[in-house]
Amino acid sequence: MIQLSRFILMLLMSQSILAAQTIDPQSGLIIDSGFTVVKKQCSVCHSPQLIIQNKASYQGWLATLNWMQENQGMQSLNQQTETLILNYLAKNYAPEQTGRRKPLVVEQWKKLTP
Numbered sequence: 001m002i003q004l005s006r007f008i009l010m011l012l013m014s015q016s017i018l019a020a021q022t023i024d025p026q027s028g029l030i031i032d033s034g035f036t037v038v039k040k041q042c043s044v045c046h047s048p049q050l051i052i053q054n055k056a057s058y059q060g061w062l063a064t065l066n067w068m069q070e071n072q073g074m075q076s077l078n079q080q081t082e083t084l085i086l087n088y089l090a091k092n093y094a095p096e097q098t099g100r101r102k103p104l105v106v107e108q109w110k111k112l113t114p
């Protein structure tokens with residue numbers, strides 16, 4: 001009986017983790033803290049798909065935001081809204097951990113005999 005309730009608890013916990021990654025069907029954006037502000041502010045000029053297709057760090061998103069403000073006539077935001085948006089983007093559209101594979105370890109070189 002204890003085993004079963006533990007299993008059910010684990011199931012519930014894993015579902016709440018999955019629920020944290022819910023996608024808004026209308027915009028395709030991940031629903032998380034700051035989502036409504038991002039949806040409102042960032043789909044005025046273009047599809048939110050542009051966000052989904054991009055990945056960047058906090059600084060990278062800040063640069064994109066500033067670029068749109070300086071070149072595309074995007075309104076300036078108050079500090080609180082800007083931080084909310086950037087935190088949302090940096091968390092949910094962060095760069096993936098990519099990089100070179102680890103170098104191969106050669107344990108024994110083959111001797112070439114001429």
Ligand code: HEC
Nearest residue numbers: 041042044045046050051054064065068072073074075085
């Ligand atoms: C005032 C209009 C406007 C608003 C508001 C706006 N953008 Fe943009 N954004 C643009 C334009 C114009 C482009 C260039 C589109 C293109 O290249 O087709 C662009 C491009 C982008 C790109 C692609 C950049 C690249 O390097 O290719 C991303 C990502 C982006 N916007 C994210 C956002 C986010 C996040 C927000 C909300 C914080 C936002 N946009 C709000 C006008 C806007």
